[in-house]
Every structure is written in structure tokens, then in C-alpha cells.
Amino acid sequence: MCVPDSPAPSASELPPLVSRLKVSLVLENCGSVARDHLAAERTFLAYVRTSLVVASTGVALVQLFTISANTMMSNGASFLPTTQRIQAWARPLGATMVCFGLVVLAIGTLRYFSIQSALTKGMFPVARLTAASITFVLATVIIIVFAIILSARS
Structure with missing residues (x-):
């Protein structure tokens, strides 16, 4: 279930390039x-x-x-x-x-x-x-x- 205030995905759940550079903002797809x-x-x-x-x-x-x-x-x-x-x-x-x-x-x-x-x-x-x-x-x-x-x- 989608909860708007849930924490962002952990670094292990992100693609390798995104987790290394930390330039991307990852949000949960709610609504x-x-x-x-x-x-x-x-x-x-x-x-x-x-x-x-x-x-x-x-x-x-x-x-x-x-x-x-x-x-x-x-x-x-x-x-x-x-x-x-x-x-x-x-x-x-x-x-x-x-x-x-x-x-x-x-x-x-x-x-x-x-x-x-x-x-x-x-x-x-x-x-x-x-x-x-x-x-x-x-x-x-x-x-x-x-x-x-x-x-x-x-």
C-alpha cells in the first residue's frame, strides 16, 4: 500500500549509478x-x-x-x-x-x-x-x- 510519508528507497534498492552519484531524487510513486x-x-x-x-x-x-x-x-x-x-x-x-x-x-x-x-x-x-x-x-x-x-x- 502506498503511504505518502514513507521513507525513500534505501541505497541498495536504487540503480548503481544513482546510488553512487546521489544526484537523483527518488520518490515513492503515490497517487x-x-x-x-x-x-x-x-x-x-x-x-x-x-x-x-x-x-x-x-x-x-x-x-x-x-x-x-x-x-x-x-x-x-x-x-x-x-x-x-x-x-x-x-x-x-x-x-x-x-x-x-x-x-x-x-x-x-x-x-x-x-x-x-x-x-x-x-x-x-x-x-x-x-x-x-x-x-x-x-x-x-x-x-x-x-x-x-x-x-x-x-
């Missing part, structure tokens, strides 16, 4: 313990995927604006001021996105360990502010990119 911890891992992996997408978007933005500028320059010299305006935004915006991707990865890592710690105490921290902040920053970047693209076309 939804395993499900909660696996959900926390899936959420961490979602943060990792999001950070990779954001960083890749930064690289793609630099490439997009560079290709756009090269295309405009090959069409004629009359687009030179627009080309310079696009190039002025390309690298800073791309670097910002790559840095924000690293920030999202750091937030996800910190959140994973705080959730793991809280779950062992029977608690769960809510992340409304974190999700709202990431959404706000990404929406702002999208608006800036569209503004740059629209200003280059006029």
Missing part, C-alpha cells in the same frame, strides 16, 4: 507523484524548445534582413537608404533574440528545479507572471519586425 514530476520534465523540455526557436529566430532575422538588403541593392542604387535602415536593425534584433533565447532557457531551468523542490513538499508554484512576460517580449519583437518590414516597403 500523482510520478505524473507530476514527469509533467515538470515535459514543461522543462517545452522551455528548451521555446528557447531554441527564439534563438533560431534571431539568426533567421539577421539572414532575412541581409538577404532583403542584398536584393534591394542589386535592384538599384535608389534603395540605398532603405537598405541601410534594414541593416541597422538586423544584427541588434538578431542578437536580442539569441540573448532572449538564453534567458528563456535560464528561466525554464530555474523553474524546473523550483517545481521539483516544491513538489517534494506537496506544493506547486504558479508561473503566471513568467508566461505573461515571455509572451509580452515575443509579441513586442514580432511588432518591431513587422514595423521594420513595412517601413522598408514604403
Whole structure:
């Protein structure tokens, strides 16, 4: 029978690598313990995927604006001021996105360990502010990119 306050398995019951390194937290699978911890891992992996997408978007933005500028320059010299305006935004915006991707990865890592710690105490921290902040920053970047693209076309 599963008792929530039962002690963790002894070192002899753990896999050899886990018992040697003592880096793993082993909990008894009572009720939804395993499900909660696996959900926390899936959420961490979602943060990792999001950070990779954001960083890749930064690289793609630099490439997009560079290709756009090269295309405009090959069409004629009359687009030179627009080309310079696009190039002025390309690298800073791309670097910002790559840095924000690293920030999202750091937030996800910190959140994973705080959730793991809280779950062992029977608690769960809510992340409304974190999700709202990431959404706000990404929406702002999208608006800036569209503004740059629209200003280059006029």
C-alpha cells in the first residue's frame, strides 16, 4: 500500500549509478507523484524548445534582413537608404533574440528545479507572471519586425 510519508528507497534498492552519484531524487510513486514530476520534465523540455526557436529566430532575422538588403541593392542604387535602415536593425534584433533565447532557457531551468523542490513538499508554484512576460517580449519583437518590414516597403 502506498503511504505518502514513507521513507525513500534505501541505497541498495536504487540503480548503481544513482546510488553512487546521489544526484537523483527518488520518490515513492503515490497517487500523482510520478505524473507530476514527469509533467515538470515535459514543461522543462517545452522551455528548451521555446528557447531554441527564439534563438533560431534571431539568426533567421539577421539572414532575412541581409538577404532583403542584398536584393534591394542589386535592384538599384535608389534603395540605398532603405537598405541601410534594414541593416541597422538586423544584427541588434538578431542578437536580442539569441540573448532572449538564453534567458528563456535560464528561466525554464530555474523553474524546473523550483517545481521539483516544491513538489517534494506537496506544493506547486504558479508561473503566471513568467508566461505573461515571455509572451509580452515575443509579441513586442514580432511588432518591431513587422514595423521594420513595412517601413522598408514604403
